[in-house]
Amino acid sequence: MDHTSPLETIFRRVALGVILVFFLFPIFWIVLMSFQTNEQILRIPPRVFFSPTLSNYKALISGELITTVGSLKLTFMHNLWNSFFLSTTSVLVALVLGVPAAYAFARFKFRLGEDIAFTLLSIRFAPPLLILLPLSLLFNEIGLSDTYIGLIWVYQLICLPLIVWIVRGYFEDISPDIEHAYRIDGHSWAQTFFRIAVPLARPGIAAAGLLSFIFAWNNFVFALILGSADKQPVTVGALAFVTAAGISYGQIAAAIVLSILPTLALALYAQRYLVEGLSLGAVKG
């Protein structure tokens, strides 16, 4: 596959260039905006050159916005923490519940197995709006409304189906022969699962974990409806810069940049597991 003609190489580079520009230019522009005041952003026509300011970041991080009226309190950093806490715990819970289930669906043919797997998927397509009103009534009854536990539970709607169905595919791609050999050596089922199956499926688990983290991070309707102001994630928090007195685009841009950073760090960390994929090819099939 390395025998590419020069023409093809050029084509591939141009195509990749176009793709990178399309996907990254808006991000680049948002980063630029995060260093501008609103007055600089709202210019006709828009300009690439400007004298940068750190005031947006300062306001977000210190939690104080100096305006003509006085100093306003911002809860952005707390929102960021909520997002981080909710997404991390939800993904961890989903991994603990989902990876064994995925393994069961991949390795065993059991009665109702496919039905259970499909039911797990189907919770993903219950539209959130449909269940939110009854759910908030239910949560009021059982005392889960406005608690982190209640929210983490609801976040399983986002995370669990993704993890079960993506990881399942990876388990199915790994030949069961290795596990058989290991078990014949006298190891228990649990040892086989943790020492052989899970490490082999690591790229899939990493990809599923990363993606469900991102989806949990981007959600806002659950916390908005079920939580009070101190449980709100960064997605709701960033909307606070849209007020009757105007939209603070600079601060929203800075909020986007700050809210991307944790996810980006996680993606860079997960990267090492994602690339393992190729080296695993040898043990498959």
Added chain:
Amino acid sequence: MYEKERRLIEAFVGGRMSRRELFAGLGKLGVGAVAARYLLNDAVTSAMAADFDWMKHKGTHLKLLLNKHPYADAMIADIEAFKKLTGMDISYDIFPEDVYFDKVTAALSSKSSQYDCLMTGAYQTWQYGPAGWLVDLNEYINSDNTSSGWDKKDILPNLLASDSWSGKPGDALGGEGAKQWCLPWAFEQYCISYNKRIFDSLKLTPPQHMEDLIEAAVKITKSDNNAYGIGVRGSRSWATIHPGFLSGYVSYGASDFVMKDGHLKAAMNSPEAKKFTELWVKMIQEAGPKNWATYTWYQVGNDLGAGASGMIYDADILGFFQNNGDTKEKGNIGFHDFIANPEAKAPKSNVWIWSLAMSNFSKQKDAAWYFLQWATSKEHDLFGAIKGDMVDPARQSVWDNDDFKSRMGKNKGYLEQFEKTSPGAKIYFTPQPLFFNVTTDWAAALQRMVAKQVPVDEGLDQLADSINKQMEQAGL
């Protein structure tokens, strides 16, 4: 406290002296501004406490549901005064404006007792009231639980009436059997806010009526000012209908509904309505923002503040925020009242009133009422209007206050437009629970007409038909 200072402050609290005079007087006595403000708040608090037992619910904890808004910011800045006055504790949940009413609907429909009081507008109470989620405040206003200083008559009567309704579709606001679902806090009325720089450069004067407006707006669009003529909202939402559009609409003598045989019938296709809508659509097509159909409050304001539009026909306070915030056109915005119909004598303006309501699920309603009467009091309204951005205040006494007048007077034409518009400023919609269905469809119909998908005449007939059908289906 020293005798001289006390007398000065009492004179101020008693309304015999303006704030400026007070501070000047205190300055002569060697009291600094910060200390003076402290002394003053103290005096206001003790003046309020003089004839009423504010401490009755001491120790109670109240929780508010608030919208992220300059009015809420002003209230929070003053909240220590309330705590001191009543000995109550208070906390609040603030949600961004974009999602605020979603949160309110979610909280109230789940019958959660979490919140005692909340911010709302009148239109929302046409749902929340009949749904049984709000308390009729008349029960409290006319009881011993209300301080004599609260002074109901001082609240602009049009606003108080606009916030009360019997719950029967079509009944007049503030009419017989009306329940006070909420209390006006601060509001906005609709006028022309224009860019003086652009108007001067083109030697234009603020427009007097619709045709005049279109002419001026076209001139601005065609000039080389890099700006279009007139900013109005256009998104597919009730918010597109209620500001300038409805104000002009009623000025032409049109109404949203008429009562026929005890049933409400849509009247968007009456001759007056068609005449005005025709002009409105033409105005947007010829001199409105290019992306009009996505325009909300924010875009209309942004464009005015950034010099991208020559004028707006929207809330006076929207122009005010752009004239006083960190915008390019800061200080360049002027205000003018607007009589859309050349044959009408005085301006008519619809209003949006940010109001405070009490949740029916609150478990401490008496204490919640104490908060409501404090938050809608003369004292707090004045604080918000001078120290915060609580404009336009809902109380006449604030409009009569010299400090407030001098603050607003710095905005060219603001006080004049307020005085001329305010007598005809009230809610002009017919109250009924399908308000949001009707106005959303109305906005969608306008979008189709502006995009030339359907002629105005035909579009309005279709709209009226569709609304009549919905009213029928809902059993109204």
Added chain:
Amino acid sequence: MNRRVLPYLLSLPALIVCIGIIVPFVIAIYYSMQRYNLALPYLRGFIWFGNYQSLFTSSEFWKTVTVSLLYTVFTVGIELFLGLGTALLLRRPTTFNNIAAILLLLPLMTAPAIASLMWKLMTNPGFGILSYLISLVGITNFKWASSPTTALFTVILVDIWVYTPFIMVLLIAGLRALPRQPFEAAELDGVPRTFVFFRITLPMLMPYIITAVLFRLIDSIQQFDIIYAMTQGGPGDSTLVFQVAAYLEFFQYTNVGRSAAILMVLWVITYVLSLVFVKNWRRLRERAHGAV
């Protein structure tokens, strides 16, 4: 441990967690059969399929069905094409490719609700950089989300921008996980590259493609954040998809019954589509394994 019990033990905890979610779902079905407007409590009553009947006889609702399906077909189709193309370009695990793959995830990391605010600004005719850029090539009267003819295109564009990386990352992982032997054998035999792609790569990748498309499909037909933030369903009702219609019914019109009925229809459509995909998923998996 007993092989018969083990799979149940492994999968039941996940299932139990979900059942808590299913209870409200059943309540919602019940709502969908009621005349139930929160603002008109005295009219509340059980009306069997009245809400559904009123939906199916309304032309606006069929418009919503059409728009939603169009939106889904275009977003998922284009995203699959772009995502697969990008994954193929970034297939080899070089440092550059790995970094590019992570950077391309950035759009997915910006929450759609907030990203849409930025897109609205970037497509503003005055301050918007995108409007400015296309004006440089002579397109001056493009109205983006504001014209009924281009609004659907605009929201689809934003969806593509946000969600293509999702498909891309799953397919890169899939491509890199494919066994090497078939490719090496094909190369030794001098099999043409297009043949290798259509006969080996694509079939072996198919289970991954199906998983990725399945999740995109579910999310796309239920899209709300992007569309509501960009157009609120307008202009006219040119972008009034299921979730926006249901949202308006619930939160603005407080019509719980009708909102639940709309969402039930959406649920059924999603269910059927997913079922088709999952059936194929199984079949293709078996075939992919057979091919190796």
